[in-house]
Each structure stands twice: as structure tokens, then as C-alpha cells.
Amino acid sequence: MAKVELKGIGKVYDNVFRAVDNANIVVDDQEFVVFVGPSGCGKSTTLRMIAGLEDITEGELYIDGELMNDVPPKDRNIAMVFQNYALYPHMTVYDNMAFGLKIRKTDKAEIERRVNEAARILDIEKLLDRKPKALSGGQRQRVAVGRAIVRNPKVFLFDEPLSNLDAKLRVQMRAEISDLHHRLKATMIYVTHDQIEAMTMSDKIVVMKDGKIQQIGSPLYLYNHPINKFVAGFIGSPPMNFLTVKIIEKGGKLIADEGSFEIIPNEEQAKTLKNYIGKEVFFGFRPEDLTYVKTPAPVNNMQMKISVIEPLGAETHLHLQTKTQQIIAVVEPDNKYQIGDTANFTPLLEKGKFFDKDTELNICEVVKSE
Ligand SMILES: Nc1ncnc2c1ncn2[C@@H]1O[C@H](COP(=O)(O)OP(=O)(O)O)[C@@H](O)[C@H]1O
Ligand SMILES: [Mg+2]
Incomplete structure (x- = not known):
């Protein structure tokens, strides 16, 4: 697995709009780090720069000590799970999960082994022949996570993966992703605007506002020792x-x-x-x-x-x-x-x-x- 380091990372869109300013973050091997902050604070932009889906305007990104700024997304060994799942509607669950491996020309027996293993981990073995439209929201989310698992990536990135689920299912999936993190012993970076998700899932929280990191620390440290009024009011419910x-x-x-x-x-x-x-x-x-x-x-x-x-x-x-x-x-x-x-x-x-x-x-x- 892997360590991810952001050194002075910044993003300016279209030469005018600064979305991220001087982000310095260390995500240790096997750590679960959550980026949290209100909508528009630059969480997704930061995550997309790590994935390689967005150019890095300033600073350096390292994965396991290797500079990644100019490495194409497919060579970063990262898997990303999105809010809208991005499943192919015409493919079965099996094919959705196998797709990424097929285009990488993985051996057929190996694909089968990995898809079955991921399906077992996520308890979706019985759904492998179904199409996405025959799945519930929670099941679709599991398939999206399964598609990431089969690739056996160094780093998992999640961008608000639970936002489309109802409140009860969100609580359940929250626990499932935490459990998955422990079982896979993977490095995970998770973006959410929901401070409860940040508190309950993370080893470490990065609180952002207006493109700037406010404070980085463990959930309880931020709760007990907020650096400013924004962090104090954002972490904790009802708020301070x-x-x-x-x-x-x-x-x-x-x-x-x-x-x-x-x-x-x-x-x-x-x-x-x-x-x-x-x-x-x-x-x-x-x-x-x-x-x-x-x-x-x-x-x-x-x-x-x-x-x-x-x-x-x-x-x-x-x-x-x-x-x-x-x-x-x-x-x-x-x-x-x-x-x-x-x-x-x-x-x-x-x-x-x-x-x-x-x-x-x-x-x-x-x-x-x-
Ligand atoms: N492709 C883009 N071009 C221009 N501005 C963008 C683009 N993507 C995001 N932004 C702007 O950058 C800021 C941060 O966006 P984003 O990273 O998506 O925030 P978050 O994920 O925290 O809600 C927002 O003001 C957003 O409007
Ligand atoms: Mg976002």
C-alpha cells in the first residue's frame, strides 16, 4: 500500500479562479484520511489532482516518494469511487467490476478470481448477473466500491460516495467502508461535506474552507482543540x-x-x-x-x-x-x-x-x- 504526500499543492482554474491554495497533507500508509468542508471549498479538486483527473497548478504530489505530477491517471495505481457510482447500465455487475481489468488486458482466470473475491468481501455474490437498474442504491454503491477493489490499487479515493443514499443506509455504508478499510489495510482518502462521516470514519481529518486547509488532526483532537472558530463550529453536532x-x-x-x-x-x-x-x-x-x-x-x-x-x-x-x-x-x-x-x-x-x-x-x- 502507499503513502501520499501533498507539498504546497495549489489549483487555479482557467488562470483566474483559485480553488486550492498551498495544501500540505501527509497521508500515511494504511491511513484513512477525510477531507471535510462546506460545498465549494476545494475537496473534490484536491482529490482529482491526486487521481490525476485534474492538472496540478502548483506544488508536488508524491506517492511512495515518487513524484506524480506528470504521471497519467492510469499509471498512478489509484482507484476512485464517485458519488454517482458511474456504473455502465448495459453491463452486468460482473462485467462492471471486470471492465477495468479487461481493458488492462488482465488474464481471464485472474479477472474471475478478483471479481469473485471482491464480491465475497462486499457480500454481492448473488448480484453478479444483474444489471445496475435492478439494484438498490446501496447495492450500486457496493458494486462501485467492488470495481475499485478488483484493481487492488495502492490508494482508494472516495468522493462523497454516500451522498445519494438515504440516511439509514448512509449510516450502514459508513460502517461498511470503515470495516473494509480495516480488512484491506488500504490507504484511503475520503471526501465529504458531512462532519459526522468525517468524525466517525477517519484516522485523520483535514478541514478545508475557501480552498485553504484550516487544521489537520485526529477527530477528537479537532473536537477538543479547534484552531479557530470555523473548525470549532464545523466539527460537532449540535455545533459549538x-x-x-x-x-x-x-x-x-x-x-x-x-x-x-x-x-x-x-x-x-x-x-x-x-x-x-x-x-x-x-x-x-x-x-x-x-x-x-x-x-x-x-x-x-x-x-x-x-x-x-x-x-x-x-x-x-x-x-x-x-x-x-x-x-x-x-x-x-x-x-x-x-x-x-x-x-x-x-x-x-x-x-x-x-x-x-x-x-x-x-x-x-x-x-x-x-
Ligand atoms: N472545472 C472547473 N472550472 C472552474 N472552476 C471550478 C471547476 N471545478 C470546480 N471549480 C470551482 O472550484 C471550487 C472548488 O470546487 P470543488 O473542488 O468541486 O469543491 P468541493 O468538492 O469542496 O465542493 C468551487 O468554487 C468550484 O465552483
Ligand atoms: Mg465535491
Whole structure:
């Protein structure tokens, strides 16, 4: 299998539009790396440059240490699975899977061995004689993956392969692809706009926005140590809450003033925030890091009005309003909450983040990006 390295990779379309800017990514042998970000941020362009389907404008692409920039796609030993499956409608499942090997003049017995092996791995042996139109969406997706497997590539590339499936099937296929990764011990690069897919499937996530990599790290590292407000808000569901607060000094104490209540940053946070006195910053905290208190907490009490209650079964989401801002809390399911009530909460301050209002950088902790 293979290691993929992008060094300063950039893409400019038609000499005018910059879709990818200075991408530096290392995908280790057997690693599962997910590129995630909103639509149009340059994920597919980056993937297509790795596959050789798109010219590389700037930088260098290496596979196992070998420069690939000018190597044609068919010689890169890469297989790509697309969102729309791209199956040939007039061919059977068997022929769809065998096609790539046939045009490479692979020996007939070897083709049969590989197609049967892939069909067994994907549990589609009974479908080999069918045409794509007689398959469900999930089965078609499996055939598309099978077509990649038979080629025994060094690297698998997936471009939003589950987007056309319904929610339930997506969850199932997500697990199947993860399982496949473990069984094949293959290097895989997977593109999605869905942060849950990124979190659940990857060893490593590359978060992109506007053609630029924001941060690279493990799912939990990005969740706990986002480099900026964008990553903090993109990873995690429901997303992190952000309250605009003003840093003031009162009675020798540093305070983050929300308008409706005051938060006292801890010592570590105060070290940085003392440079922000008189200025506004974003106070970020996850919906699950808010604790309901029956009577107002002595410090860091957030009194808010419950505007919406969303019971999801295992947990309940509360929409809470300060005088001017709105946030979400994830709480235990409990019918003590009533719409319109005023309730008291306190944030888990150690997990709280502060972001510069202009640069949107996470300012109170040292954060890495690979
Ligand atoms: N062939 C092309 N010519 C010009 N612009 C393109 C082309 N392909 C993509 N783009 C633009 O490049 C940007 C990134 O596109 P893409 O890589 O497809 O994003 P993503 O996959 O993250 O949604 C978008 O603004 C898109 O419109
Ligand atoms: Mg795309």
C-alpha cells in the first residue's frame, strides 16, 4: 500500500479562479484520511489532482516518494469511487467490476478470481448477473466500491460516495467502508461535506474552507482543540455555541461580560484575555458542556429563557435565550423543562474557548495542526 504526500499543492482554474491554495497533507500508509468542508471549498479538486483527473497548478504530489505530477491517471495505481457510482447500465455487475481489468488486458482466470473475491468481501455474490437498474442504491454503491477493489490499487479515493443514499443506509455504508478499510489495510482518502462521516470514519481529518486547509488532526483532537472558530463550529453536532462577550476588569477581576450575565475566565484563560480588556471576543462552549443548576450557581451562572425544547429520546436539546443571543444546551431527557421558563445553567469553563473577534483564532490555548 502507499503513502501520499501533498507539498504546497495549489489549483487555479482557467488562470483566474483559485480553488486550492498551498495544501500540505501527509497521508500515511494504511491511513484513512477525510477531507471535510462546506460545498465549494476545494475537496473534490484536491482529490482529482491526486487521481490525476485534474492538472496540478502548483506544488508536488508524491506517492511512495515518487513524484506524480506528470504521471497519467492510469499509471498512478489509484482507484476512485464517485458519488454517482458511474456504473455502465448495459453491463452486468460482473462485467462492471471486470471492465477495468479487461481493458488492462488482465488474464481471464485472474479477472474471475478478483471479481469473485471482491464480491465475497462486499457480500454481492448473488448480484453478479444483474444489471445496475435492478439494484438498490446501496447495492450500486457496493458494486462501485467492488470495481475499485478488483484493481487492488495502492490508494482508494472516495468522493462523497454516500451522498445519494438515504440516511439509514448512509449510516450502514459508513460502517461498511470503515470495516473494509480495516480488512484491506488500504490507504484511503475520503471526501465529504458531512462532519459526522468525517468524525466517525477517519484516522485523520483535514478541514478545508475557501480552498485553504484550516487544521489537520485526529477527530477528537479537532473536537477538543479547534484552531479557530470555523473548525470549532464545523466539527460537532449540535455545533459549538458562540456568545459575543466583552472583556472588562471589575474589582481587580477579569470578567467576560455577556450583558445578561458574567463569566469569570480561569487563570489560564485570563493570561491571554488581559490583553483584550475593553474588547469583544467570542466565548465558545459545546452544548453538552452546559450544566443545569436548580438554584443559581454562585459564579458563572447563566440565566436564560427556554424558547424551544427538542426531545430526541436519549437526550434533549434546549434552545436558550439571553437578552440578545441564543444558544443550545444538550441535557438529559427530563420533563422538568418548560417553554418560557427561566432556567439557570453553568458552563464547564475548562472546556470553554475564546476566539479573537477579527482573526477568529482560538486564543487561550496552544493548538496544533499537523
Ligand atoms: N472545472 C472547473 N472550472 C472552474 N472552476 C471550478 C471547476 N471545478 C470546480 N471549480 C470551482 O472550484 C471550487 C472548488 O470546487 P470543488 O473542488 O468541486 O469543491 P468541493 O468538492 O469542496 O465542493 C468551487 O468554487 C468550484 O465552483
Ligand atoms: Mg465535491
